[in-house]
Amino acid sequence: MTITRQVSFLVTLLTFILILVSIRNARSGRLPEIRKIPGLEAIDEVVGRATEMGRPVICIPGSGDVVDSSAVQTLAGLAIMQHVAHRAAAMGARLLVSVKWPNVYPLVLEQLRQAYLAEGKIEDFQPMEQVYFVTQEQMAYILATLGIMQREKVAGAVLTGFFQADSLLMAEGAAQAGAVTIAGTTRTYQIPFFVAACDYVLLGDELLVAGAYLSKDPVKLGSVQALDYLKVLAIAIIGIGALLATGGLEKPLVKLLKM
């Protein structure tokens, strides 16, 4: 195993331990507090607005799949979509979901079904009318989704997950249809597009803690606390690295890491 993989293995192992310890703490009642995240607080506003206007909300759990490197963002997007589905079912708003990858399609169907079931509104769930799979081709998918936004005159759009060139096209398309938009991704190339086009944006790991924030589940909240400990550790390592570099001592370390 190369030194890079050894470091990576150690970080993963440390994360495992920290998360398990934090989850145990959270289960024993010591729940961490998470600051208010405006983008997630605005979900009720978006769904409520759509209900009052009698227009639908569209939810897009990113254009990533669940079997590649975009999986984590897709899962985070699906967690937010599930919350939107609960609120839409409870408030009586029509929810539309546009899906790019066939692997994500059955997950969306099941999540929506469970959400409507939990809210006692299973008779309102119409999979054929609410969940759209069009194509895996990027541009065709964007066009189809923009078409849905324009035809249905969506009042709200929640775009969370992995996005590529579709980020700005979808966000601006939703804004032009008159929707209040909430977007989030961890991709640094796409965040500026969302900042430019959307009303609320989840920056970086705000997307990844959304599941914990919305569900208030002790297990998930515990893992968020572990995430903060790891961030402090990362900041400390960066600080030490900066000091070493300032003192001209970084070369032996770099050599070691390149072995």
Add this chain to the structure above:
Amino acid sequence: MRKELPLGIAGVVGFIVLLDYFLKMPSLNSLSKLLQDWAIIVSGFALALAAVNLVLRHTSILTQPQKKTDERIYSAFLLLGLAYFTITGISWGITKPPFKWAYDNFFSPVGAATFSILVFFIASAAFRTFRARNREAIVLLVCGVVVMLGNAPVGEVLWKGFPGISAWLMKIPNVAGNRGVMIGAALGSIAIGVRTLLGLDRAYLGLDQ
């Protein structure tokens, strides 16, 4: 059992693939490869399910007289396209003229045209963003204008300092912010991965709310 079994399978398979990344053990590596091949087969079933949904949905739109005419026309085009590409792709292959001709002459130009409308979307989004409504928006506006002038030839003509300031903004504050986001995202990804592997995060099965 209906929920525990998928969670168990996801956890075991996830751990095998994760260990494959770190360890060089021939038996583990080949098992991981086999599982990843299986994932492709499972994806095939998901594609079939999604394709059936697509056909049923658009056939239903075509057969409902109360639907708008334009919506029915779009559905007809979609079903025709789906049938054409499926039949020609299976019969002649995707590199032969019946498939390739239609792909190159219909599909590709539409894709390129879609990508090109990005410029108009950038303009309209930038117009909304760069309105100096508060302090943050003013900072954004000033930085945006400086970077734009630093990259455009006219900027250097106006003042020689623009390219230097633009490069500093892009290399120092921009990279620092980006790295912060990337480190947070990487650690957050590990946290979600761990929760999913251990079966503690079951949101993807529609539970946990």
